[in-house]
Amino acid sequence: MRSIKIGTRNSPLALWQAREVARNLQNNNYKTDITPIISSGDKNLTQPLYTMGITGIFTKDLDIALLHKEVDIAVHSLKDIPTQLPENLEIIAVLKRDYPQDVLVRKSTSKNKELHELKIATSSLRRRAFWAKHYPETEFFDIRGNVQTRLQKLEDQEFDATLFSLAAIERMSLSIEYEFLPIMISAPAQGVVAVTARADDADIKEYFKDVDHRETRICIDIERNFLRTLEGGCTAPIGAFAEINEKDEVRFIGRLCSLDGKQSIEIDEIFTWNDQDNFGEILGQKVLEDGGRTLMQEIKLHLQ
Template sequence: MAEKKIRIGTRDSELALWQAHTVQNKLNDLGYKTEIVAVKSQGDIILDKPLYELGITGIFTKTLDIAMINGDVDIAVHSMKDVPTALPTGIVQAAVLERANTLDILVHKGNLHFLETNGTIATGSLRRQAQWLNKYPNHTVVDLRGNVNSRMRKLQESDWNGAVFAAAGLERINLKPTDYIDLDWMIPAPAQGAMLVVAMGNDNFTLDALSNLNHVETQICTHIERQFLRTLEGGCTAPIGALATYNEDEDTIHFDGVLFSLDGKEKIEVHKIVDISEWKKLGFYSAQEILENGGTELMKQIKNNLKK
């Protein structure tokens, strides 16, 4: 059979298209034929409800999953932190690209006095909300939805003091302003800064092509973080942060994981340094430690509060 053209499914936001074009260029450089197919997701259409109220983990990935299962596209490119830890039957992780910046940043309006007093910060993320309130209990956190472009616009048009973004997303499409600070105290979302490419498990041609794009160090670190997330939450959205980093000199993995209450008042954390040989179960054991230290009870509370 003639070499097939790999159809790349993506959401139609600027960032999603940037990610899809990045994968397209890498595949083209390897001699593969490709085309980009843009698809609108429910997460982009329903902008008036907080994500956790929609009750779907993976609202941004679901439309592309369906397109792939229906045979309309061959692969989908995602920000890995948006992808549910359990992929739909038939769809597999085909490549994790080398990770970009993992930090969260605060985009502000040139004046940081509010950090010492009262302020209003915008974010659509329970994780960012809880960590912000843990550090700044006097502040108010408001919901902010939409793609990065519309969130930046809403911030400028509002009377908020600032909003929290993933640095990687803004850097990728040159939207990072001068008025920002790195939130190096905030533990990022599992797999933040990494891009994931998924394909059908029976599509050997495409899987073989994508295997060339996989970055092993990023794959290992994001596996640990997502295993930690999956063990803790069991399909429920919760304020969970996780970051695994590889130390080349010592051949070790450093892992920081954290679970917060929704109001940020309770915090259960875990820190580990292990030999690289122990990576496969590190996320699981770290999550078990959190669950044994009060995490089981806290997860029950979070689930009950989100149902109200």
């Protein structure tokens, strides 16, 4: 039996995710070998992602390694994977979603400040816009790097707090205080570990049939199709989160926001899932028809 070569970014969180995929494979008696690869997004930690003009900046180098057959699979945070994958690559499995939420982490000297008083460090357009929707006077700062790097910057620099994916904190077992934020809607597919492979590698796809988590797959397909329908290849402040119960009833919440947070179009629907309808596209079209098309055009102009 072949040993499955797993490509991953070399950050502590990415390596945790790769080991989790390896554990799932080893439980089915497959051999694994983890190969860290430095991504373009990890090489430049000063420039905000939205100014770099590259789709899939954290996945591009792993895509190349896959296509060159240097690795058999690549492991990613699914929210980093563009909705349009390179030719002959596909998402062959997703692990069960664990922690989809965004959380606020303050520096020790800012514990008593009100939310509207905080200086916030985040390079995410979504997090900035969603925060500004409620606290429009907020001063924002750019921050890049892995979880540990950003925590150190939080203590060393002049801002008061930053925003993290809860998955990053919990998966790293970090003992830090955080606050849940009802004002936020997660990035599409946040909190999900995904496996990509070459579409023509039938053996690898067979190995992962029992790893792919059905309920998570249904939800992230809805979220990513919603994103694809709205985006049209443009980075924008978009949130999407779907939950499904044992009766295949789905609750979906989505939001498209202007960059400054002043305009917001939201959707909150409950429906019964089936495998014929593209619910993400249907929901995305509703937002576009409710003013989202004009808003997306304005966002694209601002980001040019």
